[in-house]
Amino acid sequence: MSQPLLDIRNATKVYQVGGGIGSKKKEVVALQNFNLTIADKPATITTIAGESGSGKTTLANLVLGFTHLSSGNIVFQGKDISDMTHSEILDYRQNVQAVFQDPFGVYNPFYRVEHVFDLVIKNFKLHKNDSEARDRIEAGLNAVGLRGEDILRKYPHQLSGGQRQRIMMARAYLIKPKLIVADEPVSMVDASLRAAILDVMLKLRDEENISFLYITHDLSTAYQVGDQIYILYQGSIAERGPTTSVIDKPHHPYVQLLVDSVPQPDPDDKWETDIELPDEEVMRAADAKGCRFYPRCPNRWDHCLTAAPPLFEVAENKHEASCYLYEPKVAVKR
Amino acid sequence: MSEAQTSHSNTTAKAKNWADAKPVLKVDDLRIHYETPKGAVIAVAGISFTLYEGETLGLVGESGCGKSTTAYGILQLIQPPGHIVGGEIGLEGKNLIGLSERDFRRLRWTKLALIPQGAMNSLNPTMKVHEQIADVIVTHEGRQSKEKIKQRILDLFKTVGLPARIYDMFPHELSGGMKQRVCIAMGICLNPTVVIADESTSALDVVVQRVVAQTLLKVKELLGVSMIMIGHDMGLMAQMVDRIAVMYAGKIVEIASVHSLFKEPMHPYSQVLIDSIPSLKEKKPLKITEGITHDPRNPPPGCIFQLRCPHVMDVCRSKEPVMRELKPRQEVACHLYEVDAKGEVKNVAASA
Numbered sequence: 242m243s244q245p246l247l248d249i250r251n252a253t254k255v256y257q258v259g260g261g262i263g264s265k266k267k268e269v270v271a272l273q274n275f276n277l278t279i280a281d282k283p284a285t286i287t288t289i290a291g292e293s294g295s296g297k298t299t300l301a302n303l304v305l306g307f308t309h310l311s312s313g314n315i316v317f318q319g320k321d322i323s324d325m326t327h328s329e330i331l332d333y334r335q336n337v338q339a340v341f342q343d344p345f346g347v348y349n350p351f352y353r354v355e356h357v358f359d360l361v362i363k364n365f366k367l368h369k370n371d372s373e374a375r376d377r378i379e380a381g382l383n384a385v386g387l388r389g390e391d392i393l394r395k396y397p398h399q400l401s402g403g404q405r406q407r408i409m410m411a412r413a414y415l416i417k418p419k420l421i422v423a424d425e426p427v428s429m430v431d432a433s434l435r436a437a438i439l440d441v442m443l444k445l446r447d448e449e450n451i452s453f454l455y456i457t458h459d460l461s462t463a464y465q466v467g468d469q470i471y472i473l474y475q476g477s478i479a480e481r482g483p484t485t486s487v488i489d490k491p492h493h494p495y496v497q498l499l500v501d502s503v504p505q506p507d508p509d510d511k512w513e514t515d516i517e518l519p520d521e522e523v524m525r526a527a528d529a530k531g532c533r534f535y536p537r538c539p540n541r542w543d544h545c546l547t548a549a550p551p552l553f554e555v556a557e558n559k560h561e562a563s564c565y566l567y568e569p570k571v572a573v574k575r
Numbered sequence: 576m577s578e579a580q581t582s583h584s585n586t587t588a589k590a591k592n593w594a595d596a597k598p599v600l601k602v603d604d605l606r607i608h609y610e611t612p613k614g615a616v617i618a619v620a621g622i623s624f625t626l627y628e629g630e631t632l633g634l635v636g637e638s639g640c641g642k643s644t645t646a647y648g649i650l651q652l653i654q655p656p657g658h659i660v661g662g663e664i665g666l667e668g669k670n671l672i673g674l675s676e677r678d679f680r681r682l683r684w685t686k687l688a689l690i691p692q693g694a695m696n697s698l699n700p701t702m703k704v705h706e707q708i709a710d711v712i713v714t715h716e717g718r719q720s721k722e723k724i725k726q727r728i729l730d731l732f733k734t735v736g737l738p739a740r741i742y743d744m745f746p747h748e749l750s751g752g753m754k755q756r757v758c759i760a761m762g763i764c765l766n767p768t769v770v771i772a773d774e775s776t777s778a779l780d781v782v783v784q785r786v787v788a789q790t791l792l793k794v795k796e797l798l799g800v801s802m803i804m805i806g807h808d809m810g811l812m813a814q815m816v817d818r819i820a821v822m823y824a825g826k827i828v829e830i831a832s833v834h835s836l837f838k839e840p841m842h843p844y845s846q847v848l849i850d851s852i853p854s855l856k857e858k859k860p861l862k863i864t865e866g867i868t869h870d871p872r873n874p875p876p877g878c879i880f881q882l883r884c885p886h887v888m889d890v891c892r893s894k895e896p897v898m899r900e901l902k903p904r905q906e907v908a909c910h911l912y913e914v915d916a917k918g919e920v921k922n923v924a925a926s927a
Contacts, residue, residue, distance in 0.1 A: 401868070432807060433637060433847050433848060436851055439861055462853045499768070500855070504780045504784075505811075505856075509834075511814055518782070
């Protein structure tokens with residue numbers, strides 16, 4: 242097997258919270274023993290999904306190097322990103338690019354759109370002369386379905402949210418990265434324009450061999466474009482596998498609840514049952530030792546409190562769920 | 576489960592009887608502009624609709640199309656430089672436009688309540704939850720005994736599914752879903768006739784969103800209020816509303832029952848909107864729509880959707896389409912359809 246593009250091993254991130262006058266420091270585990278592998282070839286779109294506080298953005302920040310792991314490793318093309326030399330880090334930044342959630346906040350409103358591209362070209366020294374730089378920008382914009390003459394001289398406020406987000410994709414593409422970390426790239430874009438951005442992701446994957454780490458809370462867009470999906474619950478993987486397999490047939494009780502709660506765009510297919518949420522404190526203070534979903538789980542039993550459930554295979558193609566319901570010997574007993 | 580099903584059949588039964596339903600709120604040719612140095616931004620360009628007793632009307636459209644401005648216009652909470660330029664808002668037969676601020680204040684909360692967007696920012700962080708709700712009650716009904724108010728607030732908590740222990744808490748101690756339910760409790764505390772929910776579940780996680788949405792539905796059934804739900808999540812609309820009004824660039828382009836709109840949307844923009852909903856059930860090729868909305872200060876003559884419409888014709892560039900009832904309870908503003916002498920609807924593009 243060839244070397245994976247990105248390999249995250251036993252990643253754990255603990256944030257220290259509080260510690261002000263009169264309050265004790267608390268530890269919040271944002272990510273616990275997280276493992277993820279993205280193969281070098283073919284390029285794939287890997288979705289990280291989960292509710293707020295599940296650790297998805299922490300994961301993005303870790304991969305982009307904005308924060309550091311408490312324990313574990315992030316290995317990119319065989320090299321641990323925490324032991325990289327300065328020049329290797331520059332290389333890494335060229336190989337791993339980001340597209341963020343807010344297409345309104347990432348632009349400086351005083352500069353024209355071309356400034357975004359000029360900066361990138363200058364910083365990464367991508368050009369020999371101006372005309373080559375211009376060709377490169379044009380090629381990048383064409384890849385996302387835009388034309389330079391239409392937008393480069395405009396100011397950010399003259400563009401729609403969808404266009405701005407596609408320009409961000411073009412900017413990331415310009416650098417020819419191997420991996421783009423897209424943190425909720427479509428959540429602030431209108432529904433009718435979302436498809437264009439998702440389509441750019443598919444195109445870059447298929448034609449330019451760029452992999453994506455697609456971070457989202459929206460299962461339906463993940464279902465449309467994602468290859469692999471990891472569903473997080475409070476910092477650990479609840480279920481992972483091929484996207485269609487996981488969403489068509491979820492196994493973990495949390496993922497079942499999640500998939501069932503996505504409002505179906507069909508007036509004849511309404512929610513049937515009422516659900517109750519336990520109190521916030523109960524949910525968050527979930528026993529650090531056992532399964533974190535225990536307080537909300539309809540199938541819980543004492544065994545769940547002994548230790549955090551590992552991933553058990555539930556279907557072919559590495560579709561795994563971290564729930565004792567699928568432990569081979571237990572399944573027989575129940 | 577059987578209980579849930581019966582409640583669904585109830586709503587559908589009710590939906591069928593709109594013909595006898597009493598109109599509660601009538602908006603007629605409402606126009607709202609925001610003044611800018613370069614001319615007025617036409618945020619709401621003459622919209623008309625009727626809200627019937629006990630129904631939920633969804634108001635959908637992309638950001639900037641004037642959904643929220645419409646809601647704030649109905650409540651007359653538009654801040655300068657915005658102002659209502661014209662139109663009528665009739666509540667139970669009385670025109671609200673032109674009422675003095677003092678008279679209108681009496682109607683807010685008691686007749687018209689708002690559940691705002693982003694509950695996290697609409698509660699006062701320095702006031703305890705019960706104080707904020709008591710504030711509304713006392714302002715409108717005058718002083719009353721503490722025990723009476725406490726009992727009322729606890730009853731409200733029960734209605735919206737909040738535990739009694741949050742009575743003495745501050746907003747920051749609550750989760751997002753709880754804060755949203757506090758806002759719902761405030762909205763219904765004076766038994767309003769009309770509740771306007773402005774994207775009131777859009778900032779929540781999927782599971783919490785479902786809990787809050789179901790709370791809203793339950794409260795609506797229980798109190799029999801009429802509701803306007805503003806949002807852009809078509810899935811949520813399908814789950815919650817009886818009728819949908821689709822807005823584009825300050826105008827309503829189609830109003831129809833939720834079933835007709837999802838099954839057979841007629842206006843090209845509604846079709847785009849329905850087509851662009853990502854499905855969780857089947858993987859299908861993405862449908863890409865291009866185009867940018869015109870400058871809202873300077874709408875083109877003719878149809879407002881002409882710049883993005885896939886079926887645009889010459890007539891669309893000169894003549895503005897009006898709302899016509901093309902099918903029972905389905906009004907559409909589009910030149911694409913013609914009604915012949917027999918009253919049958921024809922698609923002009925298909926026959927040409």
